[in-house]
Amino acid sequence: MDNTAWEQIFRRRGDSSSMFDRYWCLxxxxxxxxxxxxxxxxxxxxxxxxxxxxxxxxxxxxxxxxxxxxxxxxxxxxxxxxxxxxxxxxxxxxxxxxxxxxxxxxxxxxxxxxxxxxxxHATFPLTRLPPELRVRVYELYLSESRIMLKAPTQPPLARTCRMLREEVLPTFYFRTTFVVTLQMHTGDARSDGTLLRFDFDSIAFLETMSPQHLSRVRKLHFNIMQATSTRQQRGILAEVVVSLAGDADQRTSIKSTTLPRGLLWKKWVIAGTEKVITRMESRDGRAILKIGDVYAFRSALEVVLH
Structure with a gap:
């Protein structure tokens, strides 16, 4: 992800302070x-x-x-x-x-x-450590951040030099759960036939992330929300977490208190997301995430909501 592109996108939006996850700040x-x-x-x-x-x-x-x-x-x-x-x-x-x-x-x-x-003003000679110890430091460093991040900036440690950037970012994308928000429109579907729509934060994050970094992501947390005129009026209708590294029986977890159909709806969601993961594995040998797969997950969620 290009941080300069991020800043330009959110500066045009006019509320950059609320768009970035300052997860690494005290x-x-x-x-x-x-x-x-x-x-x-x-x-x-x-x-x-x-x-x-x-x-x-x-x-x-x-x-x-x-x-x-x-x-x-x-x-x-x-x-x-x-x-x-x-x-x-x-x-x-x-x-x-x-x-x-x-x-x-x-x-x-x-x-x-x-x-x-x-x-x-204390310093530590991180670059002098063996690579395996540096990776362990990165894991501990990133474990202090929030478990789920929405459209986050890259950690500062990845911006110090090229070597650390190449070592830190794979761990960052692999260990972090990224939140993707989908707005559900009531009544008729939108003009393009879709019922669920990515919110601005999510689409900007996904479209500016490089394919290399996206391929490292192992966990996506989809928030399905009712589309309303103001943020304050939005409520989460369902949460669907897709894990690309888990066992087949644990790859999709669902939390829903307001959507109808109960257990039947959950069964359909699991079946739909599992089909997407199976296609990913047949394509690459394992579940390598691409931007089209994120849209496929959106479609799988959309089918059971119609």
Missing amino acids: DKYDNINMSVMKARLQALDGHKTGLPFSRQTLVDYMQRIDRGLLRYDLCETNDLLRFAAARHITIHGYTTNNSKAVTVRRNHAALVNQLQRADD
């Missing part, structure tokens, strides 16, 4: 109040977070936990000195031979600030 906690953050910190670290922290300080602490980093403010000064010595960090602003409480607090604060700054 949570900014914009909609979380301070009391909730303090309660979560207390539950996570076992210490009462009752100090008059500013909102930004609380957000910084929450983000450190999200990153799996140590909260140095909970450590004793002697422990912080050992951390700094082990990492060869020169601490500035530390005063020795003074037992006044204010000096102790300043020393502790100086240690905390400089150790946190060292964390923010």
